[in-house]
Structures are given as C-alpha cells and as structure tokens.
Amino acid sequence: NAGVTQTPKFQVLKTGQSMTLQCAQDMNHEYMSWYRQDPGMGLRLIHYSVGAGITDQGEVPNGYNVSRSTTEDFPLRLLSAAPSQTSVYFCASSWQRDTYEQYFGPGTRLTVT
C-alpha cells in the first residue's frame, strides 16, 4: 500500500491564482481531512469528510473548497490564493471515524507571493 499520497510536494503561486492540492489513499478509509501547519500553531483542521459525497468545515475553512466523489480521493481547492495561505498542508485519513488514529501524507509546502 502507498498509504496517503499528496501532490505536489512544493508549489509557488501568485496572489489570486487558483490550484488544487491532490490527496489520495489506498486503505479504503472512510474519514479524510485536510490540515494546515503553521509555525507555533500546530495543525489546524480545514475541511474533513466522513465518506464519499459528505464533507464539512473544520476550524479554518475560509478560502478553501473540497469535494469527495470517491472514497480514495479528497482534493483541496484554493480558489484565489492569498499570502495568508502560505503554509504546509497535510492530508490525513483514518479507517473508522471513531478511532481518530489518522494516517498522514508527506505534506505540500505552498508559498503564495
């Protein structure tokens, strides 16, 4: 199993540009989530999904969209990038929604200039 994969590893955007961060898992996990990691702030939940077709907002959802058309994929879209979205983004998944033992991808480092 590849586990949780994320692409790209690095990305530089200009303010106002849009892009999609890809996340895929091959463990048939129900639950998937997106976090951003900023220095001194730990990980903050952006959006999460408890299954295909079901998504919900986390702690910091503004400026981000998600969809979950399949169990495997959970892309994160930045509609109009802002410098405040410069961060490291992690995707995670877990087998059962009530265990919370999450498996993390390697992260995407995004810089918005």
Add this chain to the structure above:
Amino acid sequence: AQSVTQPDIHITVSEGASLELRCNYSYGATPYLFWYVQSPGQGLQLLLKYFSGDTLVQGIKGFEAEFKRSQSSFNLRKPSVHWSDAAEYFCAVGDTGGFKTIFGAGTRLFVKA
C-alpha cells in the same frame, strides 16, 4: 470548546537521558488522546493513543504516556532518549462527539550528544 496546550515550545536533552513532554487538555468528557511525532520534512506518525482503561499507555519507539484526569494531563515519557528521537511532538485530543481532532502547537525536541 476543547483545546490542547503544550507548554514547552522546545526542549533539549542529552542522549541517554530521560524525557518528559507535557500536555494539558480541556475537554468536558473523557477524551480520546494522542501523541504524534513529526520528523523533519515528514508527515505525522502516531506514537500512542488513549481511549479508556489503563491510564498508562505504551507506544512505539519506547514511548509511554500517562493519562491523569485530575490534572487534565497526558504527558509523554521515554526513559532513555536516542539521537533519532529529535523531532517535533504533537499532543492531540479527539472530539468523541464528532469527527474533529484538535492538535497542540507542538514541542520540538533537540538531542545533544
């Protein structure tokens, strides 16, 4: 609302010395508690978790943590630190009524020879 506090931003210990990383949480009910480790440039990996039962839990890589309800704490310990333990450590609490995990800001561990 639930929250997690890791009072130490960074800690330096000598190789072979013992380690204790502090974590305090705020949550109304019995929480799900976790410790994750993040090596430089990597995603997070679960070290151990507490859901119920024995308050002393064993994890991977020789780590253990003790849940103390009276102190709202879940401190991570290791009797003898190795240079490879240098990393950032995150304490987290799972919302048993929902699907969200709240992370602390992290403690960076430095190991000196």
